[in-house]
Amino acid sequence: MKKNIRSLFSKKRLLHFFFLPTSFKTGLFICTICLFLLLRHYSLPKNALDLVGQLERELYDIRFKIRGPIKLTGIVGTLTADDKSIEKFGRWPFPRDIYEKALQNLKKAGVKWIGFDVFFSEPQRRFLDESILDLKQIYTGKHLNSKEFDNTLYNLMNNSPGDFSLGRGIEDFKSITQGFYFIDHKSQLLNSQYDWLASFHRLKNSAIDFVDFPAGKNINQYKDLMSYGAVTNTDIIAGKSRYVGFANNQSESDGLIRKAALVKAIEPTDSKGNSHGNAILVPSLGLSLAANYLGSGIVVHFDEIGIESIELYPSDSKKPQIKIPLFYDGQGKLLINHYGEFEQLPQLSLHDAYENKIPKDVPPILVYGGTATGTNDKRPSPFDENFDGVGHHVTVIENILTQNFMKRPLSAPFLEIALLIVTGILFSFILKHMSAIKSAIFVGTFLISFYLIDKYFLFGKGNWFYVGMFYLQSFSIYFGITIFKYFTEEREKKKVRSAFQYYLNPAVINQLMEQPDKLKLGGEKKNLTVFFSDVRGFTTISESLTPEKLTALLNEYFTPMTKIILDSNGLLDKYIGDAVMAVWGAPIPIEDHPDRAVMSSLKMLDELENLQKKWASEGLPFLDIGIGLNTGDMVVGNMGSDQRFDYTVLGDAVNLGARLEGINKNYGTRIICSEFTKNSLKNPEKFLLRELDIIQVKGKNEPVRIFEVMRFQAAEREQIKELIQAYESALSLYRAQKWNDAITQFKNALKIKAEDPPSLEFIERCNYLKKEGVDKNWNGVWVFKTK
Numbered sequence: 001m002k003k004n005i006r007s008l009f010s011k012k013r014l015l016h017f018f019f020l021p022t023s024f025k026t027g028l029f030i031c032t033i034c035l036f037l038l039l040r041h042y043s044l045p046k047n048a049l050d051l052v053g054q055l056e057r058e059l060y061d062i063r064f065k066i067r068g069p070i071k072l073t074g075i076v077g078t079l080t081a082d083d084k085s086i087e088k089f090g091r092w093p094f095p096r097d098i099y100e101k102a103l104q105n106l107k108k109a110g111v112k113w114i115g116f117d118v119f120f121s122e123p124q125r126r127f128l129d130e131s132i133l134d135l136k137q138i139y140t141g142k143h144l145n146s147k148e149f150d151n152t153l154y155n156l157m158n159n160s161p162g163d164f165s166l167g168r169g170i171e172d173f174k175s176i177t178q179g180f181y182f183i184d185h186k187s188q189l190l191n192s193q194y195d196w197l198a199s200f201h202r203l204k205n206s207a208i209d210f211v212d213f214p215a216g217k218n219i220n221q222y223k224d225l226m227s228y229g230a231v232t233n234t235d236i237i238a239g240k241s242r243y244v245g246f247a248n249n250q251s252e253s254d255g256l257i258r259k260a261a262l263v264k265a266i267e268p269t270d271s272k273g274n275s276h277g278n279a280i281l282v283p284s285l286g287l288s289l290a291a292n293y294l295g296s297g298i299v300v301h302f303d304e305i306g307i308e309s310i311e312l313y314p315s316d317s318k319k320p321q322i323k324i325p326l327f328y329d330g331q332g333k334l335l336i337n338h339y340g341e342f343e344q345l346p347q348l349s350l351h352d353a354y355e356n357k358i359p360k361d362v363p364p365i366l367v368y369g370g371t372a373t374g375t376n377d378k379r380p381s382p383f384d385e386n387f388d389g390v391g392h393h394v395t396v397i398e399n400i401l402t403q404n405f406m407k408r409p410l411s412a413p414f415l416e417i418a419l420l421i422v423t424g425i426l427f428s429f430i431l432k433h434m435s436a437i438k439s440a441i442f443v444g445t446f447l448i449s450f451y452l453i454d455k456y457f458l459f460g461k462g463n464w465f466y467v468g469m470f471y472l473q474s475f476s477i478y479f480g481i482t483i484f485k486y487f488t489e490e491r492e493k494k495k496v497r498s499a500f501q502y503y504l505n506p507a508v509i510n511q512l513m514e515q516p517d518k519l520k521l522g523g524e525k526k527n528l529t530v531f532f533s534d535v536r537g538f539t540t541i542s543e544s545l546t547p548e549k550l551t552a553l554l555n556e557y558f559t560p561m562t563k564i565i566l567d568s569n570g571l572l573d574k575y576i577g578d579a580v581m582a583v584w585g586a587p588i589p590i591e592d593h594p595d596r597a598v599m600s601s602l603k604m605l606d607e608l609e610n611l612q613k614k615w616a617s618e619g620l621p622f623l624d625i626g627i628g629l630n631t632g633d634m635v636v637g638n639m640g641s642d643q644r645f646d647y648t649v650l651g652d653a654v655n656l657g658a659r660l661e662g663i664n665k666n667y668g669t670r671i672i673c674s675e676f677t678k679n680s681l682k683n684p685e686k687f688l689l690r691e692l693d694i695i696q697v698k699g700k701n702e703p704v705r706i707f708e709v710m711r712f713q714a715a716e717r718e719q720i721k722e723l724i725q726a727y728e729s730a731l732s733l734y735r736a737q738k739w740n741d742a743i744t745q746f747k748n749a750l751k752i753k754a755e756d757p758p759s760l761e762f763i764e765r766c767n768y769l770k771k772e773g774v775d776k777n778w779n780g781v782w783v784f785k786t787k
Contacts, residue, residue, distance in 0.1 A: 026484045027428025027477045034473040035420050038466070042413055046329040049253060055468035061256070061382035063459045069340025069383070070404075076397045077346030077363035078390050079106075079114065080371040085351040092375055094350075096124050096162035100169035102353040106366070107173050109358040115177045115289045117247045117369035117377075117390045120233040121194075124160040163236040170240040177288045178238060179247035182264055183229035186273045197276060199232045200268040205242040206288065207280040208263065210299040210313075219265050219279050222306055224331060226279060228269040245288035249379045249389045257379050257387075259333040260396045262287045262310055262324065263300055285367070286396035293365055293401070294319070306330020312400070324400060325407035335406035337399050337462060341384040342371075342391045367393045408464045416466045420473055427477045436482045443478045447471065523637020523650070528585040529597040529629060529677060530654050531570070532661040533561070533604070535578040536624045544621055553620060554578060560607045568596045573648050579661075583649050586636045592682040594631050598709055599686070601627045601671050605711055628661030629673035629709075630654075631680045652700070659697040660706060663784065667692055668757020671709035678707050688712065690724040691731065692758055696783045703781040708758065723752045727759060734762060735780035739770040 041052035049057075081092060089098055106114065170176050180203070183189060189196055211219070219225075230246070232238050246264055251257050267279040283291065283298055287310075291298050296312035296319075307330055312322040327333040339345070346363050369390025370377050379389040399405055423446075431439045450470070458465055535541070535557075542550050558575065565572050565582045569590055573581040584593035584600075608625060615623065632653030639648050653676075660672045669692070678689055688710040696703045712720045730745030743766045746759040765782075 021484070023432040023481045023484050024428050026480045027424065027431065030476045030480050031420060031424025031428065031473060034424070034469050034476070035417065038416065038420060038469050046331075052466075052469060055472070056466050057252075057254075057258075059468050059471075060258070060464065063454070064338055064382040066455060067460055069344055070337075072339055072345065072398055073402060074346055074361065074363055075401055076365045076367070076394045077348060078371070078388075078394055079348050079350060079353060079366040079368040080388075080390070081118070081369070081375065082347075082349050082351070083372045084349050085354075086372045088351045088354070092370060092372060093118070096120065096160070097165040098350075098354055100165045100172075102350060103169040103173045103176075105356040105358060106353050106362075109362050110364065111362060111366055112364040113175045113177070113289055113293050113366075114173065115245065115285050115365075115367040115393060116179045117285060117367055117393055119179060119181065119231065119247075120163070120166065120237050121231050123234055123236070124162045163234060167236045167240045170237065174241070175292065176241045177243040177245050177285060177292065178233055178241055179285050180230050180232040180244055181248050182227035182246050182266055183231070184227050186228045186269060189229045189269055189271055190273055192271045194231070194271070196229045197268055197270055198235075199230050200266065202232045202235075202238045203230060203244055203266060203282055204280060206244045207282055208298050208300055210297055211281055212299065212301045214302060214304055217302065217304075219281055220267070222265060222302070222330075224306060225263075225265040227264055227266050228273075230266055243288055243292060245283050245285035247285045247389075247393065249392050251379065255380055257381055257392050258336060259327055260284065260286065260336050260392060261331060261333050262326075262396075263298075263307065263332045284393075284396070286393045287400070289365055289367070289393075290397045290400040293397075294322075296322070300332070303330075307332035322400065322403060325405050328408065334396060334399065335408065335464065336381075336392065336395055337404055337406040338381050338383050339395060339398065342387045345391050345394050347371075365397060367397070369393075404462065406462050406464055412463075412465050416469070419470055423470065424473060424477065427474060428481070431478065431481045436485075439478055439482060443474055447474055523635045523639065525633050526586055526589075526636050527632065527680075528583050528634050528636060528649060528653075529593045529631045529680075530634065530649060530657040531565075531580070531582040531584070531597050531601065532628045532658045533580045533601075533625050534661055536626060536665075538578045541621045541623060549620075553615070553623070557608075557611060557623065560611070561604050564600050564603045564607065568600045570596065570600060571647075574646070583634075583636070586649070587647070594629075594677050594680040595682050595686070597629050597631075598671075598673065598677070598681070601629065601709060602687075602711055605670060625670070626661050626664030627671045628657050628659065628664070629671070629677050630657035630660060631674065631677040632656070655699065656697065656704065659699075659784075663695065663697070663706070666784075667708070667761055669708045670711070672706050673709055675705035675707065688717070688720050688724065691728055693731075694779075694781045696781050698784055703779075719752060723749055723756065726752055727756070730759070730762065734766060737769075737774065737778070739766045742766050 037050075037052055041050055044050060044053075081094065085094070086092060089095060103114070170178070180199075213219075232244065238244070246261075248261070248264075249257055250259075250261060252259075262284050263281055264284070265279045265281050268276040270276060281300060287298065290296075291312055294312060294314055295316065296314045299311045299313060300307060301309045301311070307326060309326060310324045310332060312324070314321065324334060327335055348358065348362060348366065350368070352358060367390050369388065371388045371390065377389040378386055379392055381387040381392070427443070430442060434442060450467075454460075454465070454467060541553075545553065558580070561580060562572055565580075568584070569588060571583045571586055573583055575581075582597075582600075584590055584597045590596060604625070604627070608623075612622060612624075615621070630653055632651070634649040634651040634653050636649045637647065639646055639650065656674060660674060664670060664672055672692065673689070678684070681687070689707040690710060692706045692708050694703050694705050710720050710724070726745060726749040730742050730749060733742035733745055736742075743763050746763045746766070749759045750756055
């Protein structure tokens with residue numbers, strides 16, 4: 001006996017441990033949610049952005065601003081087409097013959113490499129004064145035939161002296177990487193007049209040769225890396241240097257540049273979208289300039305997902321190799337370690353280069369791009385919303401040359417998970433023993449310490465760890481436990497609610513807690529919808545099962561049915577053996593209570609169908625139900641005695657609902673509602689109802705029209721509407737006492753749906769009435785003499 005009592009108390013303590021809320025469990029619950037959100041984020045497809053991703057992205061930008069700007073080495077700078085250059089050379093783009101002189105001056109000043117973030121994809125149109133002598137020669141060249149004349153004129157128009165001048169300047173300078181931009185979507189190539197294949201061939205000399213693939217893989221299999229076309233400079237210009245790099249600056253969904261693609265696969269595609277051979281792998285403008293400046297070869301390593309790593313191997317074996325850390329998405333992207341606002345970058349105006357006003361400390365690497373007002377190349381960074389696109393190439397080169405990278409370590413997810421678990425348990429345990437003020441001091445001190453560690457030793461050293469969920473968890477645990485403690489004084493009230501919920505609907509309990517004066521007998525008249533359901537053949541089922549199995553079966557049936565009622569704000573009135581009684585519209589008024597009752601009835605049949613399949617697989621008996629619905633005025637309130645009462649509904653409308661549930665058996669239907677429910681629907685178009693009959697139930701003198709609520713799949717809607725039309729047409733003939741015509745029409749309904757019990761019932765009824773005859777005052781009402 002003592003052993004049983006100890007066992008009982010032990011089980012009770014175990015239940016309390018798991019289910020009785022405490023401040024410690026509140027903290028652990030919050031920790032579990034944060035951990036779930038973080039793990040879910042890790043499992044998302046690449047580039048997907050959820051709550052965690054958005055939070056971490058925002059904090060990533062904020063931490064750059066907190067860290068502050070970093071001074072550049074001066075190795076890389078910008079050659080800018082600025083406002084001063086606009087004043088000198090006129091509108092943008094500038095005449096191309098100015099570049100030859102500027103490039104000569106830069107070479108003399110000691111500039112080693114120049115990258116062009118400016119494109120010359122079309123021939124420059126000749127000025128008239130450049131063309132007069134050539135036109136005169138064409139005009140006087142009488143020996144030219146028509147075709148020669150056209151070709152000479154075409155060459156004149158497409159070979160500008162400015163293009164030749166720029167080409168000479170590039171050829172003379174030698175160490176120049178020309179920019180191009182790639183096209184991501186084939187649709188952008190279709191029906192274009194641009195010669196995409198010629199443009200592709202201009203890239204071949206700059207293709208990356210050292211590529212390491214897993215066994216059986218090749219570049220064409222990495223579709224996420226693929227682009228399908230490239231816009232390059234014209235032949236006259238592009239042919240003057242062998243180095244090219246793509247200059248695309250790809251922003252994220254909020255418009256900011258945080259990553260830079262270092263390599264891209266480009267497939268030779270024509271303007272019809274047809275592929276012409278294998279793709280090549282080409283470097284970005286920044287990667288190309290950095291590698292060329294170092295005299296390094298570029299090696300790209302692939303894994304099964306995408307690019308695993310990129311390395312630079314200097315031709316001088318004494319120089320160390322550089323391994324560039326990449327973002328984890330396999331796209332060959334570098335997390336840019338931003339240095340500050342654009343104004344902090346070393347800048348040289350094209351105007352000054354042209355006028356030979358070049359400072360002695362000019363950077364050995366320059367990237368040329370537009371910065372003047374109206375050049376429209378603003379590419380915001382975490383530091384500067386007006387950051388010019390050319391500056392991102394400078395930043396990438398500086399990152400590579402100094403190896404001052406931002407990186408997300410492979411161990412980051414494991415450490416982030418461990419941080420959440422350890423601090424979640426620690427905070428939950430410590431804060432449960434502290435007052436609100438002491439808890440705030442503890443949490444504040446901990447978070448400030450973590451912030452300083454992150455600023456100086458983690459993010460400050462280029463290591464990006466997620467901190468957003470840690471901060472969110474810490475604040476949530478503090479506020480969650482503090483609020484829990486504050487409301488602990490309400491626990492007694494919760495105990496009362498817990499005791500009452502076994503007998504009353506939760507909505508009623510809440511009303512009683514707020515308005516105790518409602519704890520008295522009496523009711524009020526309201527327009528409501530009542531629901532009755534009953535299990536068919538319950539007696540037979542109960543005889544075939546043991547009491548334990550029967551109870552388990554009913555509990556498994558009642559649980560989802562009750563949930564459907566409560567989820568739709570219905571009131572579960574009571575269980576009556578195997579029957580369920582429910583009401584919509586009380587105690588909380590609901591305007592569309594008939595709609596909710598009808599929809600809930602259909603959902604119950606759907607849920608029952610799932611249960612029937614499960615029970616069949618377990619060898620349990622088949623269990624089916626009938627449902628009756630009626631809408632009308634009822635008395636609702638607390639009924640009973642002073643010692644014991646129940647919140648329920650009473651009245652003729654309630655009795656009719658109960659009768660309709662039983663009448664399903666006569667028609668072989670599952671849901672019957674009265675005309676009062678049908679006429680009260682707020683959105684009747686959502687349902688399909690057919691008029692079954694006009695009946696008079698036992699105990700009522702007035703006949704009532706009844707309707708079947710049709711259950712169907714979306715694809716069957718039109719068939720069901722056709723069935724309703726045929727059936728109701730037959731019903732009209734039946735009421736007109738045209739028995740043979742009615743029988744024929746009911747049979748037509750059966751052709752639409754072979755298993756239609758109401759049609760079979762009326763065929764039998766027509767045959768009976770045709771034989772027995774009807775009273776001369778017969779009005780089509782069918783009288784039920786039993787309940």
